[in-house]
Amino acid sequence: MSTARRPSGRSRQWTSDRLLVWTLRGCGVLTGAVVALIAVFLVVESFGALSGVGLLRFFSDPSWHPSAGAAEGTFNLVPMLLGTLLTAAGAVLVATPLGLFSALFCRVYAPTAVARPYRRLIELLAGIPSVVYGFWGLVVLVPLIARFRPPGASLLAGVLILALMILPTIALAADAALSGVPRRYLRGAAALGLGRWATLSGVALPAARSGIATGVILAAGRALGETMAVLMVCGNVVEMPASVFDPVRTLTANIALEMAYAVGDHRSALFVSGLFLLVLVSGLVLAAESIERRKVVG
Amino acid sequence: MKNAHPLVQTEALGLHYGRKPAFLDVSLAVPRGAITAVIGPSGCGKSSFLACINRLSDLLPRCRVEGSVRIGETEVFDPGTDVVALRRRVGMIFQKPNPFPLSIRRNLELPLKEHGMRGRAERDAVIERTLTDVGLWQEVHDRLDASALGLSGGQQQRLCLARALALEPEVVLLDEPCSALDPISSGVVEDLIVSLRGRYTVVVVTHNLAQARRIADRVAFFWVQDGAGRLIEEGEADQVFGDPRDELTAAYVGGARG
Amino acid sequence: MVDHEMWGSTPARGRTDRLVAAVVWLAATVVTAVFLWILADLLRHGAGQISWTFLTAAPASAGRAGGIGPILVSTAWILAVCLAVALPLGLGTAVLLAELTSAEDAFGRLVRRSLDVLAGVPSIVFGLFGNALFCVYLGLGFSILSGGLTLACMVLPILIRSAEEGLRAVPDEYRLGGAALGLSRGKILLHLLLPAAVPGLIVGVVLGFGRAIAETAALIFTSGYVDRMPGSVHDSGRALSIHIYDLGVNIPGGETNAYATALVLVAILLLTNTAASLLGDRLRGRHAES
Ligand SMILES: Nc1ncnc2c1ncn2[C@@H]1O[C@H](COP(=O)(O)OP(=O)(O)O)[C@@H](O)[C@H]1O
Ligand SMILES: [Mg+2]
Numbered sequence: 107m108s109t110a111r112r113p114s115g116r117s118r119q120w121t122s123d124r125l126l127v128w129t130l131r132g133c134g135v136l137t138g139a140v141v142a143l144i145a146v147f148l149v150v151e152s153f154g155a156l157s158g159v160g161l162l163r164f165f166s167d168p169s170w171h172p173s174a175g176a177a178e179g180t181f182n183l184v185p186m187l188l189g190t191l192l193t194a195a196g197a198v199l200v201a202t203p204l205g206l207f208s209a210l211f212c213r214v215y216a217p218t219a220v221a222r223p224y225r226r227l228i229e230l231l232a233g234i235p236s237v238v239y240g241f242w243g244l245v246v247l248v249p250l251i252a253r254f255r256p257p258g259a260s261l262l263a264g265v266l267i268l269a270l271m272i273l274p275t276i277a278l279a280a281d282a283a284l285s286g287v288p289r290r291y292l293r294g295a296a297a298l299g300l301g302r303w304a305t306l307s308g309v310a311l312p313a314a315r316s317g318i319a320t321g322v323i324l325a326a327g328r329a330l331g332e333t334m335a336v337l338m339v340c341g342n343v344v345e346m347p348a349s350v351f352d353p354v355r356t357l358t359a360n361i362a363l364e365m366a367y368a369v370g371d372h373r374s375a376l377f378v379s380g381l382f383l384l385v386l387v388s389g390l391v392l393a394a395e396s397i398e399r400r401k402v403v404g
Numbered sequence: 405m406k407n408a409h410p411l412v413q414t415e416a417l418g419l420h421y422g423r424k425p426a427f428l429d430v431s432l433a434v435p436r437g438a439i440t441a442v443i444g445p446s447g448c449g450k451s452s453f454l455a456c457i458n459r460l461s462d463l464l465p466r467c468r469v470e471g472s473v474r475i476g477e478t479e480v481f482d483p484g485t486d487v488v489a490l491r492r493r494v495g496m497i498f499q500k501p502n503p504f505p506l507s508i509r510r511n512l513e514l515p516l517k518e519h520g521m522r523g524r525a526e527r528d529a530v531i532e533r534t535l536t537d538v539g540l541w542q543e544v545h546d547r548l549d550a551s552a553l554g555l556s557g558g559q560q561q562r563l564c565l566a567r568a569l570a571l572e573p574e575v576v577l578l579d580e581p582c583s584a585l586d587p588i589s590s591g592v593v594e595d596l597i598v599s600l601r602g603r604y605t606v607v608v609v610t611h612n613l614a615q616a617r618r619i620a621d622r623v624a625f626f627w628v629q630d631g632a633g634r635l636i637e638e639g640e641a642d643q644v645f646g647d648p649r650d651e652l653t654a655a656y657v658g659g660a661r662g
Numbered sequence: 663m664v665d666h667e668m669w670g671s672t673p674a675r676g677r678t679d680r681l682v683a684a685v686v687w688l689a690a691t692v693v694t695a696v697f698l699w700i701l702a703d704l705l706r707h708g709a710g711q712i713s714w715t716f717l718t719a720a721p722a723s724a725g726r727a728g729g730i731g732p733i734l735v736s737t738a739w740i741l742a743v744c745l746a747v748a749l750p751l752g753l754g755t756a757v758l759l760a761e762l763t764s765a766e767d768a769f770g771r772l773v774r775r776s777l778d779v780l781a782g783v784p785s786i787v788f789g790l791f792g793n794a795l796f797c798v799y800l801g802l803g804f805s806i807l808s809g810g811l812t813l814a815c816m817v818l819p820i821l822i823r824s825a826e827e828g829l830r831a832v833p834d835e836y837r838l839g840g841a842a843l844g845l846s847r848g849k850i851l852l853h854l855l856l857p858a859a860v861p862g863l864i865v866g867v868v869l870g871f872g873r874a875i876a877e878t879a880a881l882i883f884t885s886g887y888v889d890r891m892p893g894s895v896h897d898s899g900r901a902l903s904i905h906i907y908d909l910g911v912n913i914p915g916g917e918t919n920a921y922a923t924a925l926v927l928v929a930i931l932l933l934t935n936t937a938a939s940l941l942g943d944r945l946r947g948r949h950a951e952s
Contacts, residue, residue, distance in 0.1 A: 133753075134755050137776075148790065211690040246699075331785065365789075491841065
């Protein structure tokens with residue numbers, strides 16, 4: 107190796123490293139910009155309806171008939187908002203105990219030979235596409251419910267299918283949180299002669315609380331944002347449900363159903379509902395994050 | 405050996421991790437071609453000191469350096485200094501052997517290529533010569549394309565040394581090169597370090613006072629005072645071990661403390 | 663990992679313990695039963711339908727008859743566009759976050775936070791966004807390109823998270839050792855860090871692929887419904903998931919082919935997942951030797 111080669115090598119490396127760093131920064135900027143772009147486009151597209159119709163009328167108009175435009179049409183999103191909240195809340199209520207028990211099953215109750223395949227099964231459940239859940243709900247679950255209480259396509263069907271879909275999120279988060287419980291806590295409980303459930307409810311679950319809560323919140327976000335499954339099983343009638351057997355339409359289903367032909371203020375109103383969703387879900391994500399952070403600090 | 409021609413010279417050198425100083429105010433002249441041993445209890449900043457000489461400190465998180473290091477005419481911490489060229493002049497061996505998860509040949513080839521050696525035949529010659537220098541050629545010449553991770557710890561450390569020597573550095577830094585090795589490999593590596601005398605300027609950190617006594621021409625003794633490592637005493641090995649000026653040194657080399 | 667060494671020492675006794683155990687077992691049984699029920703339904707109604715002809719033929723009679731050839735092709739195109747865009751972008755960002763920004767770095771924190779939000783954005787919102795940006799604003803119309811680009815935005819967080827984890831798992835020795843030999847950052851990255859991070863990268867690609875191929879809502883009004891064989895990425899193309907939706911909801915008598923298509927989709931997901939976890943294990947095993 108001759109020393110004469112060094113200077114040329116030096117400037118080449120120097121520039122290529124600079125180039126690399128700037129390329130990577132560019133990637134970071136572009137990636138970070140996606141969220142901003144989404145927000146910007148939703149706001150810009152919503153602008154027509156927000157200024158023409160006004161935010162208030164989305165809650166106070168008598169009904170949802172938006173295709174006539176801002177002046178003649180009506181823009182009440184409340185039934186859809188309610189549909190979204192009810193399906194999501196129901197799903198979380200059903201899935202949280204099931205997910206939690208699933209995690210306890212894997213981590214505590216099942217013998218290793220059963221726990222391993224069960225965890226794999228939960229992972230597989232997480233990977234099944236929502237459209238497959240929706241389709242199965244449509245051809246199996248909805249007719250089943252219809253046998254007891256027609257029409258079958260209902261809030262209940264939506265809740266059950268959504269619960270199935272978000273269960274893995276909760277189960278896997280709870281499983282991870284339980285595995286993070288320091289063993290000295292458990293040893294301490296054992297030293298006190300506590301029974302299994304006493305140890306779980308008194309020591310392990312409280313210690314895993316924040317991890318489980320994060321999982322539940324993220325699952326709620328998924329449920330709020332889910333489209334295909336609820337679109338296929340909820341009946342999509344724009345009305346306030348009187349019971350769990352009544353059909354509902356969620357915000358997401360509403361967008362999916364009407365986007366194809368919506369124009370003008372109608373299209374813009376759909377973007378407003380997208381904006382609602384984005385705000386709701388981002389709020390949940392940030393809440394989950396702050397729980398995580400508090401755990402790290404506290 | 406007189407310290408007439410220092411190759412590496414530090415001036416009021418200090419290093420902080422965040423607010424916490426690792427070592428402070430170290431002014432040390434390292435003579436050309438000699439073996440300088442840095443001794444002292446663990447945590448007194450020996451590794452951090454070495455990291456300043458090849459500016460590996462750039463990679464340490466939240467780390468800040470003050471003072472200066474000069475190698476020959478090069479001001480190490482000058483913003484205009486080419487770090488890549490600097491690190492080529494200053495080889496480094498770590499406590500835990502760190503061959504890359506590549507073949508033995510690739511381990512040597514990668515830095516050679518990076519530093520502009522394009523010819524295959526030229527590279528192969530260098531590889532054979534440096535592996536021979538570290539006594540590894542006989543052991544591995546028939547499996548140069550096998551993973552370096554399959555070598556024993558001692559062999560891995562010698563490979564790392566070969567990898568550094570292949571770049572023909574002027575200075576070789578060794579951070580406790582034997583402490584992760586079994587006694588036999590440790591002896592082999594120690595003999596190798598001795599064989600570097602004269603051809604390279606060697607700075608070796610060691611915990612092993614007997615080893616320092618055996619191999620060092622000069623010794624620098626670090627100790628923690630007021631929460632930061634300091635250079636307590638530095639001089640010819642015979643003097644530091646036989647007639648230490650500082651009582652901390654006397655206690656340490658006498659085995660009374662540390 | 664199951665904690666039996668730990669929990670084995672905790673005695674199960676008394677009526678409460680037995681009751682809770684019964685409830686936990688019941689819950690696990692219910693979940694397993696429902697999963698098997700779905701799987702059995704898919705197999706029972708779909709498996710008989712699947713043949714080479716089904717996989718290659720064009721749909722006939724609005725999908726009631728015929729196969730899913732063009733739909734598979736469209737799906738593959740959409741995924742190819744998605745990964746071709748998301749992979750380099752995601753890898754670049756992951757390297758930036760893992761190697762070039764510290765925990766305190768404001769820019770890194772901002773990017774990370776926005777990725778967390780992005781991961782939670784509902785797919786229908788991606789659909790709205792993709793329609794507004796790619797189809798309308800950039801004038802790409804309903805096309806494979808629009809759909810693929812929309813999905814690329816969607817899978818970025820998954821890709822980046824896995825790739826970043828993979829990079830963080832690479833021991834610091836390689837970085838320090840490489841730098842001490844005077845290797846440039848680019849070389850260290852290319853020759854040492856990325857190869858060692860391959861298991862993480864593979865996991866990321868598979869997860870991203872899975873999320874993309876399962877996606878429906880984001881595609882309805884970006885890549886569209888057209889079930890003909892696409893001629894180029896500027897044509898509209900119907901993805902597998904959309905085909906299932908359309909057959910299930912809009913086409914009376916489409917159930918059988920919907921079942922078969924769903925089975926194909928689930929099989930693809932299972933295969934890639936299994937292959938990836940096997941491959942990941944092997945690669946990890948190789949690295950663990952050191
Ligand atoms: N990366 C680091 N971040 C923070 N503190 C460090 C780091 N590395 C070393 N230190 C601290 O700096 C001091 C000197 O460490 P080091 O240079 O490794 O000493 P030695 O090599 O003599 O054992 C120690 O107190 C150590 O805890
Ligand atoms: Mg050290």
